[in-house]
Amino acid sequence: MSTSVAMATETANDLPPVPGAGVIGVHRVTKRFPGVTAVDDVSLTIHPGEVHVLLGENGAGKSTLVGILAGLQEPDEGYLSVDGNRTRLASPSASLNAGISTVFQHSMLVPTLTVLENLTLGAPWYERPPRARIEARMAELKREFSLSLPLDAVTGDLSLGQQQQIEIARALLRDSKVLILDEATSMLTPQGAQELGARMQKLVKGGLAVIFITHKLAEAYQFGDRISVLKQGALAGEMGPEQLKSMTEKQAVDEIVRLMFGREDGATSTEHRQSTARAETLLRIEQLATEGDADVVGLENVSLALKAGEILGIAGIDGNGQKQLAEAVAGQRPVSAGRVEFDGIDITRATVAQRREIGLRYLTDDRLEEGSVGAFPVSENTVLKDVGRPPFWVNGIERPARIAQHARDLIARFSVYTPSETTPIGRLSGGNIQKVLLGRELSGEARAVVFNKPTYGLDLQNIDASRQRISEIAAQGMGVVLISTDLDELMALSDRIAVIEGGRIRGVVDNDGGGEALRLRIGRMMAGAEEHMETME
Amino acid sequence: MGGLLTEAFLSSLLTGAIVAAVPILLAGLGEQMSEKAGVLNVGIEGMMLMGAYTGFLAAFQTSSLWLGFLGGILGGLLTALVMAILCVRMGLNQIVIGIGLTLGAEGLTALLHHFQFSRSYPRLPAPERLDIPGLTDLPVIGPSLFARHPIVYFALLAVVVLALLYRRTNLGMTLRAAGERPAALDVAGGNVVGIRLAAVLFTGAMAGLGGAYLANIAAGLFIPFMTGGAGFIGIVLAMLARGRPLWVLIGALIFGAALSLTTALQVAGSTMPTEVIQMLPFAAVMLVLVLFGRRAKLPSALAVSYERGAR
Numbered sequence: 001m002s003t004s005v006a007m008a009t010e011t012a013n014d015l016p017p018v019p020g021a022g023v024i025g026v027h028r029v030t031k032r033f034p035g036v037t038a039v040d041d042v043s044l045t046i047h048p049g050e051v052h053v054l055l056g057e058n059g060a061g062k063s064t065l066v067g068i069l070a071g072l073q074e075p076d077e078g079y080l081s082v083d084g085n086r087t088r089l090a091s092p093s094a095s096l097n098a099g100i101s102t103v104f105q106h107s108m109l110v111p112t113l114t115v116l117e118n119l120t121l122g123a124p125w126y127e128r129p130p131r132a133r134i135e136a137r138m139a140e141l142k143r144e145f146s147l148s149l150p151l152d153a154v155t156g157d158l159s160l161g162q163q164q165q166i167e168i169a170r171a172l173l174r175d176s177k178v179l180i181l182d183e184a185t186s187m188l189t190p191q192g193a194q195e196l197g198a199r200m201q202k203l204v205k206g207g208l209a210v211i212f213i214t215h216k217l218a219e220a221y222q223f224g225d226r227i228s229v230l231k232q233g234a235l236a237g238e239m240g241p242e243q244l245k246s247m248t249e250k251q252a253v254d255e256i257v258r259l260m261f262g263r264e265d266g267a268t269s270t271e272h273r274q275s276t277a278r279a280e281t282l283l284r285i286e287q288l289a290t291e292g293d294a295d296v297v298g299l300e301n302v303s304l305a306l307k308a309g310e311i312l313g314i315a316g317i318d319g320n321g322q323k324q325l326a327e328a329v330a331g332q333r334p335v336s337a338g339r340v341e342f343d344g345i346d347i348t349r350a351t352v353a354q355r356r357e358i359g360l361r362y363l364t365d366d367r368l369e370e371g372s373v374g375a376f377p378v379s380e381n382t383v384l385k386d387v388g389r390p391p392f393w394v395n396g397i398e399r400p401a402r403i404a405q406h407a408r409d410l411i412a413r414f415s416v417y418t419p420s421e422t423t424p425i426g427r428l429s430g431g432n433i434q435k436v437l438l439g440r441e442l443s444g445e446a447r448a449v450v451f452n453k454p455t456y457g458l459d460l461q462n463i464d465a466s467r468q469r470i471s472e473i474a475a476q477g478m479g480v481v482l483i484s485t486d487l488d489e490l491m492a493l494s495d496r497i498a499v500i501e502g503g504r505i506r507g508v509v510d511n512d513g514g515g516e517a518l519r520l521r522i523g524r525m526m527a528g529a530e531e532h533m534e535t536m537e
Numbered sequence: 538m539g540g541l542l543t544e545a546f547l548s549s550l551l552t553g554a555i556v557a558a559v560p561i562l563l564a565g566l567g568e569q570m571s572e573k574a575g576v577l578n579v580g581i582e583g584m585m586l587m588g589a590y591t592g593f594l595a596a597f598q599t600s601s602l603w604l605g606f607l608g609g610i611l612g613g614l615l616t617a618l619v620m621a622i623l624c625v626r627m628g629l630n631q632i633v634i635g636i637g638l639t640l641g642a643e644g645l646t647a648l649l650h651h652f653q654f655s656r657s658y659p660r661l662p663a664p665e666r667l668d669i670p671g672l673t674d675l676p677v678i679g680p681s682l683f684a685r686h687p688i689v690y691f692a693l694l695a696v697v698v699l700a701l702l703y704r705r706t707n708l709g710m711t712l713r714a715a716g717e718r719p720a721a722l723d724v725a726g727g728n729v730v731g732i733r734l735a736a737v738l739f740t741g742a743m744a745g746l747g748g749a750y751l752a753n754i755a756a757g758l759f760i761p762f763m764t765g766g767a768g769f770i771g772i773v774l775a776m777l778a779r780g781r782p783l784w785v786l787i788g789a790l791i792f793g794a795a796l797s798l799t800t801a802l803q804v805a806g807s808t809m810p811t812e813v814i815q816m817l818p819f820a821a822v823m824l825v826l827v828l829f830g831r832r833a834k835l836p837s838a839l840a841v842s843y844e845r846g847a848r
Contacts, residue, residue: 070724072845092845093726108721110714117710122725125708125732170725 022047023177023209024069024100029078031064038064040233041078046178050241051200051210053224055217055256057317057485057526061233062213063105066182069211070102071095093122101171105183105213107163111156115149119170137173145172145202161192168199179203180211185219197223215317217260217527221252229259236260253524261487261523262516273471275495277310282448282479283329283360288338290324290503297321297503299328302338304498304505306448306479311470313494313511314483315522321503322483323365326452329481330362331355342448356385359447365456365483367433374426378418379407381425382440410439415465431462438469448479455489467493487519499525546805553797554790555685556755559692560585560747560764562789564771565778566695567743569785572775573709574736575716577840579635580620582768583642584744585751588613590646592749593759594653596661605661605753606688606746613745614738616642621737625730628842639768647761654759661757686754688746695743699782712736713780716836719843729843744768770822776833777825788825795821 024046031039039061046052056062067073069080071089080087082098089095095102109118120129134151141147147169155163164184171179181200185193200210200223214220220227227244229236237259244252283306292298299321306312316322327333329340331352339348342360350358364370372381383392383403392403407421414435418428425433434454441449451470455463470493474480484490490497491511498508499522506525509518564581571578578584591612596605620638624631664686703709711732714722719729751767752759770792778784795818802814 072724092724093728096726102724104724108718108724110718110721112717113710113713117714118721120707121710121714121722122727123707123711125706125711127707128705129707129710 023083025081025084026065026069027079027081029065029068029075029080031061031068031073031075037233039068039075042230042233042235043078044228044235046209046211047226048177048207048209049204050225051204051212051223053220053227054211054213054230055215055220055227055260056230056236057215057260060230062215062230063182064233065230066102066104066180066211066213069095069100069178069180070104071100096122096174096176099175099177100180101174101176101178102180103164103167103171103182103184105186107160107167109155109163109166111154113155114151115153115155115158115166116151118155118166119151119173121170134173138169141169141172144206145199147172147199161188164188164196172203176208178209178211180213182213183215184212185214185216193219215527217253217256217524220256221249227256229256231260254520257520257523257527260527261519273311273493275310276475276477277495278308278477280308281305282308282343283481284341285329286339286341288325288328288340289336290328290333291336292324292503297324298336299324299503302500302503302505304481304508306481308447308479309474309477310495311474311480311482311493313490313497314481314500315487315490315497315526316485316500317526318485320501322500323452324503325500326362326364326450326481326483329450330360332362353385359445360450361441361446361448362450363437363441363452363454365452365454367430367437368426371437372425372433375424377407377422378411378416378425378428378436379403379421381436382407382410382421382443385440406443410436410443414439414469431458431465434458434462434466438466442473446473446478448481449473450481450483452483453485454482455484455486463489487522490522491519497522501526501528543805546801549804550794550797550801553800554794555689556793557796558789558793559689560751560755560767561770561774561792562692562786563695563743563747563750564768565774565785565789566692566699566782567740567747568768568771568775569778569780569782570699570712571736571740572839573712573716573780573836574733575719575836575838575841575843576620576624576733576737576740577631577635577772578617578620578737578740579632579772580616580638580642581635581740581744581771582764582766583635583639584613584616584620584741585748585764585768585771586639586642586646586762587616588745588748589752589763590649590748590759592745593661593752596749596753597659602661602664602686602753606749609745609747609749609753610742611745613741613743613748615741616745617738617741620741621734624842625733625737628844631840631842643762646759650759650761658758661753663757664754688750688754693786696782696786703780703782709780713836715843716838719838720845723843723845733843744771747771773822773826776835777829779832779834791821791825792818 022045026042026044029039029042030037042061042065054062054065064073068075069089071092071094074088074090080089087098089098110121116129116131116134119134138149138151147165149162149166149169155166168179184196188196197219200212204210204225212223225241225244226239228238239255247255285302285304288299288302290299297320302325304312314322314325324333328335331350335348339346341347342355342358347355368374373384380403383406386392388396392399392406404421410416411418411421416432416435418432425436454470455466458466467489470480470482482490482493494511496508497511499506509522512518564585568578568581588609592605592609595608596602616638620634623629623634711722711727714727715729715732723729747767748764751763756763774785774788777788798817799814802809807814
């Protein structure tokens with residue numbers, strides 16, 4: 001290649017080496033998606049012989065970082081280096097060729113192929129499957145890492161743990177230098193997770209670098225030689241091997257919790273709402289359970305009570321059963337055990353419409369898919385849950401004038417910015433769609449509202465307005481269940497905060513405005529760290 | 538019915554079965570590869586028709602059957618190239634594009650035929666046959682099995698070659714991964730778009746060859762819409778065959794036999810009503826679908842376009 005061409009096309013090998021960058025260097029990498037900065041100016045150095053834990057909540061940027069290292073996405077700013085050489089990883093095969101193997105959170109095996117075929121996947125089509133060679137290597141892996149796989153079994157018939165072993169074996173068969181394990185313990189039993197931890201330690205002793213992504217604190221401390229904490233896309237802090245060795249488990253966990261959930265500005269005074277809770281219990285949930293599967297967490301033994309005028313916060317990392325809880329209460333998800341009582345009436349078997357009728361309302365977090373029909377005008381969306389009922393439908397005939405009048409009232413009362421009530425709702429901003437949905441849920445005789453992430457994805461002004469609205473609802477004597485992943489929001493609004501983790505309620509704490517201490521205590525429960533029994537309700 | 542099983546009847550039945558089966562077999566083998574890779578090629582009927590037209594045109598102009606087959610392959614390939622670009626590269630809906638290609642090919646070939654051949658309806662001379670010494674002289678099966686045009690043997694050879702490729706190389710596994718879970722193939726360093734492109738082009742070539750056989754060997758002339766759903770039957774065969782080329786062959790022979798039975802029964806002077814005789818191929822299709830249709834297992838990502846990183 002001539003020099004001028006090399007200058008013009010800035011290819012990997014022509015760039016100057018980066019000193020001291022470890023086996024993989026992430027250098028000031030930023031990745032933006034529409035509306036969010038998923039990874040924000042992150043720099044990391046991955047060293048051989050270490051398990052490097054990336055810790056953070058959902059949405060902290062872990063998976064995007066994995067995607068960048070695996071060649072699925074390229075950074076908008078910053079660059080990567082492999083063995084100190086600046087490198088572009090433009091495709092998964094470029095990443096594999098650079099010696100990086102990734103075990104994704106969701107299995108990347110073909111379920112209908114045999115184990116052997118999945119191990120050789122990606123090889124040129126004209127070659128013969130190298131059975132003898134793989135058998136020999138698998139025997140080695142069995143000796144060294146106790147990885148034992150039935151080569152002729154159909155992959156889909158194996159357990160999730162075994163499938164994960166296939167992916168790890170595949171990485172080892174490729175002679176990778178770096179192994180990325182993305183949320184690798186989320187689908188394993190506790191025992192399986194321990195085995196994986198032991199296996200990671202063996203692997204790094206052989207000189208491999210392991211990047212282990214998790215949101216569980218205990219695992220991070222147990223398995224990790226080095227821990228980097230990500231928060232909202234940015235690096236919140238890093239703890240090296242010496243630092244970790246010098247700390248007890250409790251000290252280390254405290255430090256990690258501080259990095260994950262603490263406030264950088266050190267401000268402890270969250271503006272705390274005056275409680276408006278009344279004596280009578282409005283909604284009572286007793287030992288509620290729902291079916292779960294490989295993708296969806298099931299609820300187990302969830303018991304909660306909500307008073308009129310009270311805001312009960314539900315804290316937790318996204319995907320720990322919040323949506324299932326909201327849907328079970330709203331009647332949208334079948335319940336396998338337990339009961340739900342509203343104002344003293346058993347509504348466990350009541351339909352969605354019946355629950356709505358008696359004043360139990362649910363505001364979904366999925367505004368566009370579940371909450372509204374984007375192509376329908378705002379007016380139709382305001383009566384979406386009253387289709388066929390008077391006064392908007394009389395004897396089965398739609399009354400457009402009444403619907404339009406109702407919609408104009410709602411638009412005025414909730415200050416929805418829309419050209420008119422005939423505008424398709426899909427053209428409005430998220431905040432304005434949220435206002436329409438809120439108006440819809442509060443129309444008629446609302447007595448309790450379940451909010452699922454009401455301010456998610458809104459701009460600051462709309463967030464403030466929504467929070468204000470929720471306070472007002474409670475002040476009027478309605479009960480509010482406020483599901484949120486934003487601890488600040490929960491601490492600002494809630495009377496009590498229940499923490500959900502893995503489909504169970506880990507504890508319910510009074511929001512006494514306890515500031516930083518309370519925040520860290522909730523954070524610890526959210527991350528699945530042990531909470532002492534006396535704090536449980 | 539006793540007098541039905543004469544040598545003339547059986548011989549014409551077997552001959553007819555093979556003549557009718559070969560184009561379906563070629564189309565079915567092509568479609569099978571495409572479906573394995575996750576592309577539902579509904580345009581195969583159009584690819585066959587284009588192959589029939591270009592194959593006939595090439596054979597007629599050059600007076601060479603071999604160049605005719607080459608022309609058929611090229612016609613099918615070109616039509617498949619459109620599908621490959623639109624559906625695999627650009628990720629458009631495979632069914633819509635497939636139907637569009639079929640309709641487009643029907644219109645285009647009918648139009649071209651109208652201007653070129655509709656006044657004369659030229660015919661090609663009867664094709665040369667490859668006699669296999671000794672075997673051709675056997676009663677009944679001799680003339681029907683061993684006095685055929687070489688392309689028939691090519692189609693049978695293709696069954697064996699494809700079966701071996703699927704079994705013995707990584708080809709079968711790569712195709713299945715592309716059709717079952719393309720993201721898994723992608724992150725394992727495979728080339729999803731590449732294998733799907735190749736599979737669609739292979740389908741086009743096979744369908745074009747099948748069309749050229751239909752025009753040049755079976756009929757000796759080109760008539761608009763002459764494929765008459767042979768490509769669609771190929772799709773059904775590929776879906777029922779669960780990825781095995783041999784099953785495509787068996788299916789093609791059953792359909793071919795049912796089609797030729799109508800002619801053979803009439804040749805033999807059966808007393809059965811014509812309506813019943815003409816119903817037979819369709820009854821056979823229904824029977825096969827009832828017996829095997831429920832066990833057809835299609836790839837999960839069939840007719841789903843792949844885009845890296847999309848969730």
